Each structure stands twice: as structure tokens, then as C-alpha cells.
Amino acid sequence: MSDGDALLRAEGLCKRFGGVVAAQSIDFALRRGELRCVIGPNGAGKSTFFSLLCGIQRPDAGRIVFDGRDITRLKPFQRVRLGIGLTFQTNRAFHAMTVAENLETARRGGAAGDDVHFQTALASFGLAAQLERPASALPHHELQWLEICMALRRGPLLLLLDEPTAGMSPAETARTAEVLTALAADGLAIAVVEHDIAFVRQVAQTVTVLHQGAVFAEGSFAEVTARDDVRRIYLGHVHEAAA
Amino acid sequence: MPEAVSLLYQFGTNAAFLLLSALGLIVILGMMNIINLAHGEFMMLGAYAATASVQRGVPFPLAVLIAAVAVGLFGVVIERLIVRRFYGRELGALVVTWGISLILGQGALLLFGPFMPPIAIPGGAVALGDYSFSVYWLFLIVLCGVLLAALAFVYRATRFGLQARAAMQNARMARALGIRVDRIYMATFALGAALAGLSGALLAPTTSIAPFMGQQFVAPAFITVVVGGGASVIGGALGSSGLLSLVQTPVAFLFGTFSGTLALLLTALVVIRLLPGGVSSIGRYFTRRSLAAAR
Amino acid sequence: MSVAAASRAAPRGSGLARLLNGPHDIGRTPGAWAVLAAGLASFLVYPHWATAFQATNVAYYLLNIPMALGLSLLWGYGGVLSFGQVAFFAVAGYVYGIVAGNLPDAPWGTWLGVVSGLGASAALAAVFGYFIFYARVAAWIVPILTLVLALLLSTFLGLTAGSMWTVGQVPLGGYNGMTGIPALQVGTLTFQDYAFYYLTVGVVVLCYIGLRAWVNAHRGQVLMAIREDTLRTELLGYDVRREQLRAFVLAATLAGVSGLLYVQWGNYITPSVTGLQQAALPVVWVAVGGRDSLLAVAICTFLLNQLSYVLSSAGNQYALVIIGALLVAVMMFAPEGIVVTLARRTWRRRR
Numbered sequence: 001m002s003d004g005d006a007l008l009r010a011e012g013l014c015k016r017f018g019g020v021v022a023a024q025s026i027d028f029a030l031r032r033g034e035l036r037c038v039i040g041p042n043g044a045g046k047s048t049f050f051s052l053l054c055g056i057q058r059p060d061a062g063r064i065v066f067d068g069r070d071i072t073r074l075k076p077f078q079r080v081r082l083g084i085g086l087t088f089q090t091n092r093a094f095h096a097m098t099v100a101e102n103l104e105t106a107r108r109g110g111a112a113g114d115d116v117h118f119q120t121a122l123a124s125f126g127l128a129a130q131l132e133r134p135a136s137a138l139p140h141h142e143l144q145w146l147e148i149c150m151a152l153r154r155g156p157l158l159l160l161l162d163e164p165t166a167g168m169s170p171a172e173t174a175r176t177a178e179v180l181t182a183l184a185a186d187g188l189a190i191a192v193v194e195h196d197i198a199f200v201r202q203v204a205q206t207v208t209v210l211h212q213g214a215v216f217a218e219g220s221f222a223e224v225t226a227r228d229d230v231r232r233i234y235l236g237h238v239h240e241a242a243a
Numbered sequence: 244m245p246e247a248v249s250l251l252y253q254f255g256t257n258a259a260f261l262l263l264s265a266l267g268l269i270v271i272l273g274m275m276n277i278i279n280l281a282h283g284e285f286m287m288l289g290a291y292a293a294t295a296s297v298q299r300g301v302p303f304p305l306a307v308l309i310a311a312v313a314v315g316l317f318g319v320v321i322e323r324l325i326v327r328r329f330y331g332r333e334l335g336a337l338v339v340t341w342g343i344s345l346i347l348g349q350g351a352l353l354l355f356g357p358f359m360p361p362i363a364i365p366g367g368a369v370a371l372g373d374y375s376f377s378v379y380w381l382f383l384i385v386l387c388g389v390l391l392a393a394l395a396f397v398y399r400a401t402r403f404g405l406q407a408r409a410a411m412q413n414a415r416m417a418r419a420l421g422i423r424v425d426r427i428y429m430a431t432f433a434l435g436a437a438l439a440g441l442s443g444a445l446l447a448p449t450t451s452i453a454p455f456m457g458q459q460f461v462a463p464a465f466i467t468v469v470v471g472g473g474a475s476v477i478g479g480a481l482g483s484s485g486l487l488s489l490v491q492t493p494v495a496f497l498f499g500t501f502s503g504t505l506a507l508l509l510t511a512l513v514v515i516r517l518l519p520g521g522v523s524s525i526g527r528y529f530t531r532r533s534l535a536a537a538r
Numbered sequence: 539m540s541v542a543a544a545s546r547a548a549p550r551g552s553g554l555a556r557l558l559n560g561p562h563d564i565g566r567t568p569g570a571w572a573v574l575a576a577g578l579a580s581f582l583v584y585p586h587w588a589t590a591f592q593a594t595n596v597a598y599y600l601l602n603i604p605m606a607l608g609l610s611l612l613w614g615y616g617g618v619l620s621f622g623q624v625a626f627f628a629v630a631g632y633v634y635g636i637v638a639g640n641l642p643d644a645p646w647g648t649w650l651g652v653v654s655g656l657g658a659s660a661a662l663a664a665v666f667g668y669f670i671f672y673a674r675v676a677a678w679i680v681p682i683l684t685l686v687l688a689l690l691l692s693t694f695l696g697l698t699a700g701s702m703w704t705v706g707q708v709p710l711g712g713y714n715g716m717t718g719i720p721a722l723q724v725g726t727l728t729f730q731d732y733a734f735y736y737l738t739v740g741v742v743v744l745c746y747i748g749l750r751a752w753v754n755a756h757r758g759q760v761l762m763a764i765r766e767d768t769l770r771t772e773l774l775g776y777d778v779r780r781e782q783l784r785a786f787v788l789a790a791t792l793a794g795v796s797g798l799l800y801v802q803w804g805n806y807i808t809p810s811v812t813g814l815q816q817a818a819l820p821v822v823w824v825a826v827g828g829r830d831s832l833l834a835v836a837i838c839t840f841l842l843n844q845l846s847y848v849l850s851s852a853g854n855q856y857a858l859v860i861i862g863a864l865l866v867a868v869m870m871f872a873p874e875g876i877v878v879t880l881a882r883r884t885w886r887r888r889r
Contacts, residue, residue, distance in 0.1 A: 054773060080775035092770040094763050105763050108756055109775025150774065278678050328870060333678050334619045338825055339869040341621070345818055345862030353855055458814050462689050465682045501690075501697055508686055512669040515683075519673045 007032045007189045008053075008158055012062035015048050015213075022048035024213045025062065030158070030191055035184035037200045037221075038193045040210035041233055046193045049210060050162050053191075054086050055079045067157060083113060085151030086160040091143045093135045099146060100131040106150035113155025117188050121149050124179045141172040148176075152183075159183070159190045165199050177202040209233075245372030252376050253496065255384040257503075258488035262387045262480055263446060264460045265467035267439035270394070272468055273476035274411050274431040276333060277326065280340040282464060283457025284347035285436050289314045289443025290452050291351065294359050303365055303448075310444035311437045318436020322429050330428065344457070352454035359452035383445060390438075395477050407431055463487075466507045470514045472521015479523030486510070486522060558747065560754025562615070562762070564831045564881045574833075581739050590731035594803065597738040599843040601799035604745040606823045606839040607832055608792030614829030615753050616785045617765030619677070622684025623793040623820045625691045628812040629662055630655035630794030631801045632695070632710070635719040639708035648722045656794045663790030664783070671782045688817045695809035715808030719801045729802055738799055742836070745792060749832055761785055793820075815858060819846075822861055826868045828875020838877050 006029040015023040023045045030036055040046050051057040053064065055076035063072040071079050080086070093102050122128050125145040130138070138146060144164055151159055164180075165173040173196060181203050184190050194200050200207060200221065207224045209217040217230050224230055268282045279285070289310040296306035321343065329336035366378035398404035409417040410427045418424050450456060470487060471479030490510045495503025518524055559566055565574060585593045605623050613619045634648075634655035641647025666687060670680055697703075699712025710716055722729040722737070729737045752758050763771040764778050772778045801807050810816060819842075827838025842861075849857040872879045 056769070075772075075777075076769075077772045077775050077777050080773055086773055088770070088773075092767050094766050094770070096762065096766060097759070101759060104756070105759055105771075106774050108760075154775065272678075276678075278682065325866065325870065334613075334617075334681070335869060335873065337619065337621075337678060337681055338821060339866055341818055341821065342862045342865030342869065345815070345858050345865070349855070349858035349862070353859070455814075458689070461814065462686045465686055469679050469682055501693060504693070505690055508683075508690055511683065511686075512666075515673045515675050515679065516669050519675050 005031060006065075007034075007067060008191070009065045010053070010062065011065075013049070013052055013059045013064070014061040015052060015057060015059050021213050023052065023059070026052075026210070026213070026215055028208065028215065030189055032157070032189050033184060033187045034205060035180060035190045035203055036192070036206050036208060037204040038191060038208045038210060039195070039197075039200055040216070044210040044216075045213035046210055047162070048213070050160065050193050053160055054084065077109075080109060080156075083155075083157040084160060085154070085156035085158070087144070087147040087151050087162065087164060089163045089166055091140065091147065093138075093143050093146050093150065095134070095136040098132055098134050099127060099138070102135055102146060102150055103131075103153055106153035109154060113157070115153065115155045117183050117186060118149060118152040118155065120183060120186065121145075121152050121179060124182065125149065125175075141168045141176075144168065145176070148179075152188075157189060159188060161190065161192045161194075163193060163195055165194070165196050170198065173199050174202065245374050248371055249374045249376075250492070250496075252374075252380075254488050254492045256380045257492050257495070258484045259380070259384045259387045260446070261463050261467045261487055261491075262391075262484040263383065263442040264464040265471070265484065266390065266442060266480060267435040267437070268464050268468050269471055269476055269480045270438060271432055271435035273479065274407055274435075275330070275428055277329070277336045277432075278333065278340070278468075279326075279432075279435065279439075280337055281321075281344035281347060282340075282439055283460045284344045284351075285314055285318065285439035285457075286443030286446070286460050287351060287454065287457040288317060288347065289440030290447035290450075290456065291355065291359060292440065293444035293447050294362055294452055297362050298360065303362065307441060307444040311441035314440025314443070315433045315437030317440075318433045319429060321436070322432040326432060327425070327428065348455050348457060355454065357453060361452060362448040364448045379448065386445070391477055391481060398476070403427070403430065462504055463507065466511045469511050470521055472518070472523040475523040479521055482522035482525075486514075554747075554751055557751035557754045560750075562753045562758065562830075563750050563833050564828075564878060565833050578743065585732050585735055593732055593735040595847070597735045597799075598803050599840050599847065600738050600742050601803060602796050602820070602823070602843055603742045603836050603839045604799075605793040605796035606820055606827075606835050607745055607749050608789030609820045609824045610827075610829055610832055610835040611749060611753065611758075611761075611792075612785055612789040613824060614831070614835070615758060615765065616761040616782065617677070618782055618786065619681040619821075620684040620786070620789065621681040621817055621821060622686075622688035623789065624812045624817045625684070625688040626659040626663060626790035626793035627797035627800070628688075628691060628695070628807065628809075630659045630797035631719075631807040631811065632716060633658040634798055634801055635716045635807060636705045636708050636710075638720045639716075639718070640706035642720060645723070645725075648720055652722070652798055655798050656791055659794030659797070660787050660791045663787045667783045667786040667790075671779045671786065674779065685814075685817060688812045689814060692809045692812040692814075695812070711808075713809060715806055715810075717806045719805045719807065721802050721805065734802055737802070741795060741799060745795065746832060746836055749792075753832065757781075757784070818865075819861070822865045824875075826864060826876055828878025828881075831875070831878045831881075834875055834877035834881060838875070 008028070008030040010026055010028040013023050013026040026045070026049055038046055038049065048057065052059050055071075055074060055078075059072065063070055065071070066079070066082060066084065069082065071082065074082075094105065097105065125142070125148070127142065127146060127149060130142070135143065135146065148159075148161070148164060165176050168176065177199050180190055180192070192203070204221050206218065207221050208215055209224055209230055211233050216233065217224050217227060264286070267285065268279060271277055271279050292310035292313045293303070293306040296309050297303055301309065325339060325343065326336065329339055364377060364379050366382065368375040368377050398408060406417070406422045407427050409420070409422055410424045414424050450459070467480070467483045467487060471483030487507050487510060490506050491503040494506040514522065565571070584596065588596070605627055609620060609623050634651040637654045638648045638651030641650065644650075670683060695710065696713045698710035699714070701709070703710045703712070708716065721734070727733060760771065760776055760781050764776070764781055768778055800811070823839040823842050824835050826842065827836075828834035846857060846861065849860065868876060
């Protein structure tokens, strides 16, 4: 893959917490319209990588380029304003507000881009009919979907999702995967940090495997999961967890 | 030479005053994440208890201990009745303890009247060149060191200290391990209150004793706490009072007491801008590094 | 189509009326509005039966409402607690006194005083708030540092006795304070007695309506979003530091409005207005009323000021004990505030 047309490029990202190395030299590139899953066993550095991308943490070394701009030193809200939308592992919609107020708060966070992806997501997730409901009345999976819609509200170029299907039923997970795949097919770049292998199998064109704070493997889902070393560090771990 | 000693003495007294003013507050904040706004009034109670004891013929050192124990017990009552309902609600705790401070200040005025006879400063003075130094303040400076060492011992080497640190770092986990977090909090609040009472009694001879005397400790104590941060009790207290005294001493010497206090506030603003976690966050950073390196 | 639907989600109606009837204050039923209108009407006709002295007293109970509303915005809606609102109150009062007192003959002298008084409060809040909010300090640090600010200001003003602290021809007056502060003037009308009463009622109503619209408008929603989840709000593209600083400056300016009304009332100001005991009072009014309802705070501020006035003019030494006990009791047993709890019970309406 050529990095020249990458929308997001991370080079040599390092992050230490005290003496614990959470990320050591992560290189990562994402093209426009690409849907990428970032997987890895617990402690592989997925969360650190995510927080480095959205700016909650600053890297000790390395840089991040987004849409041709170096965003390494930018604060989270500045990155969002440049066109990155993101959601968290946990439900963090504003429970005291209605669905519409949540979306309105998301819309006015900065200059708005094209909202075609937002419209697609709102319709596909079936939230358009529930605008007047308080967010606290939505079930868990719809709150997750609401958060995805909020992240898309201002028409970002890149969507960063941290375990978007955590706590969802298989049917809900499949629906999420379907919508995200459609959005990527429409040209949206999406990076998903994920645990759920069923979800990853369904959506991913390319999978990046993190291990011990570095990129361990990268390739198609079939390629990556066929590798013995990947199975050992990651899939073996899943078996243990399942057992 | 005597000038240098005099300056050092000034530095020491200022640092000791800040440290004594803030110590009880820092203990409660660091261990429980609660700010006790009635802290100044707890110190006032300590001064009153010591004065009342001295008036009845109790020797001063014993009077100081009585004050510490009495205010510590009072702290237990306040904690059981009121403060324990506010764990995890830091702003609520601030407001409710402010209500307590209003009641205590005015209550002391109503119960004891506006005046309390002063306690004479024990110990006299030593002279060096043209300068004379109060033996009592020299004693207080040394005592600050002793208090910090004692606190360090309690936290590092006793069962209570271990459990308190566990409860501070992760209350739920500590509870799951069978530590009675509730008791730890009560004891910590009592310890903080007792330290406030002790400080109030120790500082009583150096100031005039009145119902609203607690107010004079509010600015120095709270600035010391803000600059220290909540990350480490002993490191924060020591670093903060040292740093602040370093700023305050020359400013107060050149421009007067008020400017010295104003310099404290400005220092606090600059310190939080650079280190939002206070000076103790530096200490914690290094501790964590060395812990990790040792692993 | 769904974009239109999304923006339609706010309460129906248009402009100010829609904002006023937004969900973020108590009293949204037609009945509640009728009670409010009746209340306002009775304030407007009250001077008809009252002496100028009585009307001035009622104005005194009202004049702290802007400061209390500002604290309600900051604490109840924004989750940022300040113990130092009285500092901004005092700054506005003193600066007004200095400017207006030095321009006794200029027809616009008092109005320049108003502008500079409010400007000084806002500027102090902007500088002080910059250090606090841009440092992103822990929540407990803001009330502590604002309290220290108020106390130091009080100490400083107490030291300003003597001729070296005379600004132009106005002595700051040290512990005894500044006296003979001129009242606002328009042409031949001086805002004293009844005119001062109506001025106060007008300012209070404007502040309330403006803030009620503000909390239901976008900026207010963002403030509440920050209170609920700071990081989430930032990651929607908001500069949290800037939003909090904006609210802090607005609240300080409102405290300044109260300070200006206060110096109109008594034509004097002393350092004790920013002392420890006064600093506690706005927190008491807001907590006892119900910090996340502007209306409850306004009502409670009026009633408690009346209570304090009655208590202190009766020479009651227990005033501070009663106020402190009220604060402790409310925080323990009605943390939503007394007025809010009563109102919700009466209207039986969920927000």
C-alpha cells in the first residue's frame, strides 16, 4: 500500500507511562474510504493508540499526519474540528438531553462538512424516528448508535471508533457492521479498535494487529488470522477467554 | 552572616506557619479527596482548647496534646454526622463544611465571647549579632520536621497507613479485600482534625485568639494545599510550604505582609498553570518511574 | 429531511419565547407563567402602597439576585463552583465609586462608572479564570482559589486607609470603606428611592430573562454538556476551557451588576462585602434555592436576604449560625434545594 494518499498517517508513535511502554514505534496509515480494524490482545496498546490518535494523550515520540496536516501537537477539540469524529468504549451520550439535543450539540461543535454519512447512519440505525426521546430512555445499543451518529454529525473525513459493539447482541453487532461497511463504501474512512472477532470478520478489508505496543501484523482478515504467530498471541488468547 | 541566618530563620518560620496551617487539610484531601472548609475553625477550636487548659493550670505542652485529642474527637463527631454523606461529592463536601465553619465561628463567639486571654510565647529568645530569634519558632520549625516524619512513619510502616493508602488508590478494591474503608475514612478525618487542633494550639501563642481567628489561616492553608496538590501528602506539604516560603519571605521582607500573601496567590496561579496536579505530582511521577524501574 | 427534524427537536415556538420555555428551568406550565406575571405585577405596583424607605428596602433584598443567578449558572448549570463572587461584586462597586466620584459634574460620569465597574469585574475574572480554566485544574481548586481571591481583596481594601490611597479625589477609605458614592443619573433624574426601586426590579427581570434564554440556548446546553461529561464535549469539537471561562466571566459580570446596585442603594461600600462571611452568602442562596434552577435561586435570594436583614436588624447574634445550619441542613436533606424540591412536588412534573 502506498502511503502517499493516506488520509491518516502515524509514524513511530511512542508512549511510556512511567516505566511501562504502552506504545513503541507504531506505524499506521489509513486511506480515504478504507475501513480498518485494529485488534490485539488485552494490553497490546489499543487504547493507548486510540487516545494518541484523538489527542487525549500526547506521544513521547513520533508524529501523526491527518489530511496533510501535522496534528501531533493539536488538542483533541482541534483535531475534531479538522474532521475526525470519534466514539468511546462506554456510552457517553448526554443522558439529560434528548436525542435531538445530543445531535444538535454535536452539530455545533465546529464548522460543519458534508452530512451525507450522518443522514445515512441516522436512517439506517432507525434513530430518525426517536429524536424527541431523552437519551436516557434509549437501550444500550441505540445509545452506541446515537454516539456514532453524533460523531458523524458534522461530516468528518475520518471516524474513529473504540469498541463500538461492546455489549451488543450478535444481531445488533451485525447491523452495526453492515452500516459501517456501507459508510466506508460511500467514501468515509473508518478505523475501529475492536475486540469482537465476529464483527472484525464481517467488516474488515484490512486488519492491523497490535502486540506489546507495536504493529505485529497487517493484512486481510484471512491472511492475518491464518498466521500462526498471530493465532498464538491473539486468537489463542480468545480461546482462553472463551474457555 | 547574621543577616543570612536571619533570612534563613524568616524562611523557616514562614514555611513552618504554612505547613502547620495546611497539614490537617492536606491529610484529609490526600487520603479522602475531601476539602474541609471548616479547617480554620478546627484550628480555632484547638487554640481555644489549649488556652482554656492553660488557664486551668495545665502546662502548655500537655494543653497542646489535649487540644489535638479534643479536636480529633470533635472531627469524629462531624465526620459521622455530616461529612460521611458527602464522600465522592467533592463540591458538596466543600459547601457543607463551609456551613459548619459558619456555625463554629459564630458559635464560638456566642459561647466564649469575643476575647480570650493570650498565651505567652514559651521559651524566650536567642541573640545572634543584632538579631534575636524566638526559641519557640525554632522549636516549631523542628517540630514540623518531626510531624512529617511521624506521618511518613504512620503511612509507610503501620497497618493503618497501608490500608489508608489502599483505600485512597482504589476504595472499591480495598473494600473487596476486606478493608473497612468507612473506618479508614473516619480515622483519617479524625487525624486531619487532630492535626488542625494541634496546629491551632501550637500557633495560639503567636497570634491573638478570637472566634474568627480561623479566617487568617484560610488563605495560606488553602494556597499551600493547591500548590501541593493531592498526589502525595508528605511530598506535597513539604514541597509546597518550602516553595511558597521561598517566594513569600523576600516579598514580605521588601513589600510587607500583604504583598507576601498576594505573592502566595500569584505563585499558586502560576504553579497550577504549569503543574495542574501541584508540586506533589512531580514527586509522584518520579516515584512511579523508580517503582517501574525497580520492577 | 431528517436534518430539519433534528433542528425541530427544540421546543416549538420561535425566538425568545421558545428559549424561555426551554426545559432548563422550573415553571414552564401556563399556570407557572401566570404566577410569575402576577409576581412581577405585584412588584411593579408595590411602591403605590409603600414609603420610599420600604421600597428601598425591598430593592435591597432584590439587588443580590444577579450575583446569585450568575453563581447558579456557573455552579448549577456549569458544574464549576466559585466561592469568590463577592470579589467581583466589590470590584465593580469600588471602580464605580472611583470613576463616578471623580466625575461629579459630567452628565455621563456615573454611566462611565457603570461601564468601567462591569469592565473591571469582567477583566479580573478573565485574567484569573484564564489561569484556572486553561490549567484544567481539579474541581475543588476553583472554589478554593476564588475564595482566596475574595479574602485577599478584602484584606487589601482594608489596608487602603490614608491619603496615599486616594484615587483622584476619591479616598478608598481602608477599613471604613468608600463613602459618598454618587447615584446614577439621567438628566435630572437621580436613581434614588422609588426610581432606584424600579431600576433594581428592571435590572433583575432583565438578568433573569436573559439568563433563562441563555441556558436554553446553545451556549447553555454546551455548558451543561461539559458538566455532564467534559471529555465527551471536548471530543465533539468544543474548547471546554473557553466555554468555562466564558461562563465564569459572565457570572463575574453579573456579580458586578449586583455590586453596582449595592452602591446605588447605600452610596457606600466597605471591604467587608468581600470578606469571608459575605463570600458564603451567595453559595447559601444558590444551594438553598436549588442551584440548577434560575427561578428557584432568584426567589430564594430574595427571601433569604429579607431574612438576614430582619435577623440582623433585630440585633440577632444567631444570624450566621442560622444561615450556616440552613446550609448544612439543605446540603444533607434537600440537596436539590428547598425551592426546587417544593416546586417539583407542587407541579408534579418531571423535567
